[in-house]
Structures are given as C-alpha cells and as structure tokens.
Amino acid sequence: MKWIVFGLVIVVIFIVAASFYAANFFLSVALFRNNKWYDKTGHKMMNPDNFNKGTSKYDLTEEQQNQQGEFFWQQEVAKDHWLEIGREKLYSRLIVSHPDSKKWVICVHGYRSYGKRDMAFVASKFSDQQYNILVPDLRAHGKSTGNVIGMGWLDRLDLLKWIQEVITIEPLAEIVLFGGSMGASTVMMTSGERLPKNVKGLVVDCGYSSVYSEFGVMLSSAFKLPAFPILTIANHLAKRKVGYSLKEASSISQLAQNKLPTLFIHGTGDKFVPHQMLYENMEATKGVKESLIVEQAPHLSSFIYEPDHYFDTVFEFIHRYC
Incomplete structure (x- = not known):
C-alpha cells in the first residue's frame, strides 16, 4: 500500500x-516579442492558414488588396506619427487625405503583426468614404518598442492615448474604432473604459472573448x-x-460596460479564434449590435472572401448608427 x-x-x-x-x-x-521558437515553429502551429497560401481566387484577391494598401500607405499625405508613453515609443501612420472631413477611423492590427500588414487595405477603403486615418503599431509590434505583448489588455490604455491624439489634431473628430484579431479585442477591451464622446462606434473582426x-x-x-x-x-x-492575469484580460467583461454601436464580424473557417466567440461578445455588449458571418473565411480574411459584402455591411452600419 x-x-x-x-x-x-x-x-x-x-x-x-x-x-x-x-x-x-x-x-x-x-x-514576449522576441521568441525564436515562435518565429521558427510556433506561428505555423498556432495559425496554419497563414502558411497555406496558393493561387486560389482568394489568394489573388489578397494580393490585389495588398497592392492597393501599399499604394495608399505610401501616398504623399501619409506621415509617420509617434507617441511616447513611459519608456516606450509607439509608432503610427497618420493619413489625412480629407482635411475638411471630421470623420476619423483608428485601425488596429492583430497578434504579432503590424498596422501596415493588416490594415493598409482596410484604411484605403475608409479613405474612399472620406475618413482620415490613424493606424498604430501596438507596443511590442512593428516599429513600436516594447517586449511584452499586451493581448489587448495593456493596449487598451495605449488606444485611449491614440484617441486623444486624434482629438488633438481635430477636436470635432467623429471617431470609429476598427480592429482585427487582437486589434478587435483591443477595441472591445477599450470599450469598457470611459471614452470621449468623439468615439461613435466600433467594428470588430474576429476578436477573442478573453485571453x-x-x-x-x-x-x-x-x-x-x-x-x-x-x-x-x-x-x-x-x-x-x-x-x-489572463482572466482579467476579457473582452466580455469590458463589453458589459459598452453602450456604443458595435458591428461584430467573423469567418466560420477561423482556426485561430473560434467564430463562436462572436456570440459570446455580442451577448455581453449593451449597445446596438449587429453581426456579419462570412462562411468558410479563415482568420482575418472575411474581407478577402466577400469584399463587397463586407465593406457594404461595415459602412451601412456606420452610416446608420454612428
């Protein structure tokens, strides 16, 4: 015994x-930003769709969108804009294509990515609707400094600072927050904070319910x-x-304080963030809410699978509620 x-x-x-x-x-x-195992092996395990590219119509659409985003990103009015918070120096791309417009969007990228990669094309579509643009690199991503990845929880505080940067530039700005993947969760986590009245609505694409x-x-x-x-x-x-803690970094708990109109988007083919999380997030929010489900679309690819339907839905929602 x-x-x-x-x-x-x-x-x-x-x-x-x-x-x-x-x-x-x-x-x-x-x-942590600097992890050789993730760079070599982990990324392929955690989001395999990024490594299964071919020559399908969706891959060709993505390439065309990337080219449009690159052209938009490099236009003459686009400027680098920096923000110092504590010890960190955070980068953004500021594109004021419509100086007489009061419409602004802040586009927030995903996990271990950066603003240009995820949001240049999206930003160009907003510019077509007369929006001025701010696209930050979250801390520990892209050109921004830092080593700890905030998963949206730490980033929500930085996003509050970026919102104030836009208001400094245009005090009468009417701001939409747009996020994809971790950027979507950043936006949702920010929604539970005390936001200025300039923020009019949220669009969140494939965000997780909690870390x-x-x-x-x-x-x-x-x-x-x-x-x-x-x-x-x-x-x-x-x-x-x-x-x-991983539990406190919750989109759901923050959305419970949110009263802003929110459009939730997700693809059913998402292997990185299960699309069922959309329903958990929708149930939590207190504001006007609508959803867009794109069949078979992988992670952060809904605007590649159904671009016309995607952006028609986004701007109809914004025009109706924001």
Missing part, C-alpha cells in the same frame, strides 16, 4: 512540475495539451511575468 501511495505522489509531483514547465514555456512563447479562453483554444488545437492545469498555472504566472 505504501508503494502505491508513494507511486501516486511521484506521479502527482511529475504532473505538477511538467505543468509548471509547460505554463512557463507557453507564456514565454505567447507573450484565458483564447489561450485555452491554442493549448488544445496547436499544442495538443490540456488547458487544465497548465492554463490555471499560467494565469497566476502571467500576473508576475507581464503585469496582468
């Missing part, structure tokens, strides 16, 4: 030690590991390692 108890204790110790190692490794991969839930999906789908007890341990470690 003693040997059985001893054996069980050894097994429990091994499981706990392995779980602590896995939790620490996962946080290092997921929440805790999203990391649970990643552990299961990409790493083939159980969420418990690894995620429970990671949640406690994160507070010490990056300054926030």
Whole structure:
C-alpha cells in the first residue's frame, strides 16, 4: 500500500512540475516579442492558414488588396506619427487625405503583426468614404518598442492615448474604432473604459472573448495539451511575468460596460479564434449590435472572401448608427 501511495505522489509531483514547465514555456512563447521558437515553429502551429497560401481566387484577391494598401500607405499625405508613453515609443501612420472631413477611423492590427500588414487595405477603403486615418503599431509590434505583448489588455490604455491624439489634431473628430484579431479585442477591451464622446462606434473582426479562453483554444488545437492545469498555472504566472492575469484580460467583461454601436464580424473557417466567440461578445455588449458571418473565411480574411459584402455591411452600419 505504501508503494502505491508513494507511486501516486511521484506521479502527482511529475504532473505538477511538467505543468509548471509547460505554463512557463507557453507564456514565454505567447507573450514576449522576441521568441525564436515562435518565429521558427510556433506561428505555423498556432495559425496554419497563414502558411497555406496558393493561387486560389482568394489568394489573388489578397494580393490585389495588398497592392492597393501599399499604394495608399505610401501616398504623399501619409506621415509617420509617434507617441511616447513611459519608456516606450509607439509608432503610427497618420493619413489625412480629407482635411475638411471630421470623420476619423483608428485601425488596429492583430497578434504579432503590424498596422501596415493588416490594415493598409482596410484604411484605403475608409479613405474612399472620406475618413482620415490613424493606424498604430501596438507596443511590442512593428516599429513600436516594447517586449511584452499586451493581448489587448495593456493596449487598451495605449488606444485611449491614440484617441486623444486624434482629438488633438481635430477636436470635432467623429471617431470609429476598427480592429482585427487582437486589434478587435483591443477595441472591445477599450470599450469598457470611459471614452470621449468623439468615439461613435466600433467594428470588430474576429476578436477573442478573453485571453484565458483564447489561450485555452491554442493549448488544445496547436499544442495538443490540456488547458487544465497548465492554463490555471499560467494565469497566476502571467500576473508576475507581464503585469496582468489572463482572466482579467476579457473582452466580455469590458463589453458589459459598452453602450456604443458595435458591428461584430467573423469567418466560420477561423482556426485561430473560434467564430463562436462572436456570440459570446455580442451577448455581453449593451449597445446596438449587429453581426456579419462570412462562411468558410479563415482568420482575418472575411474581407478577402466577400469584399463587397463586407465593406457594404461595415459602412451601412456606420452610416446608420454612428
């Protein structure tokens, strides 16, 4: 009997030690900018659709959109705009194509990406509707400094500063916040803060409901590991390692304070952020809400799969409610 108890204790110790190692490794991969394993292997595991490009009509559409975005990004009126917050220096692209317009959009990119890659084409479509544009690189992304990835939770505070930057430029600005992937969750998490009246509405494309839930999906789908007890341990470690817990970084809890009109978008083919999270986010918000579901579209690809329907829906929603 003693040997059985001893054996069980050894097994429990091994499981706990392995779980602590896995939790620490996962946080290092997921929440720190400079991680060689993520760059070499992790990215392919966590978002495989980014590496399955071919010559389908969708790939050709994406290439055309990227070319349009590149041309828009490089136009003469586009300027680099910097913001210093504490020790960090944050970058954005400021494009005031319509100086007499009061309409503004802030476009926020996704996880481990940067503004130009995710949002240049989207910004060009807003410019066609007479919007002036601000596209930030979130901290620890793109040209912005920093090493800790905020997953939207830390970034919500930076987005508040970017909103104030726009208001400084144009005090009567009517601002729409547009985000994709982690950028969508950044916008949703910002929605629970006290926003100036200049902010009129939100458009969020494939955002997760909370960092805790999203990391649970990643552990299961990409790493083939159980969420418990690894995620429970990671949640406690994160507070010490990056300054926030995975559970507090919640779009749902912040949307519960939101009264702004919000359009939720998601593709059913999303392997990175399950499209079911859209319904959780929609249920949480207190403002006017509508949704756009794009069948079979992978992560942050709905405007590639159905571009006309996508942008018609976005601007009809904005014109109706914002």
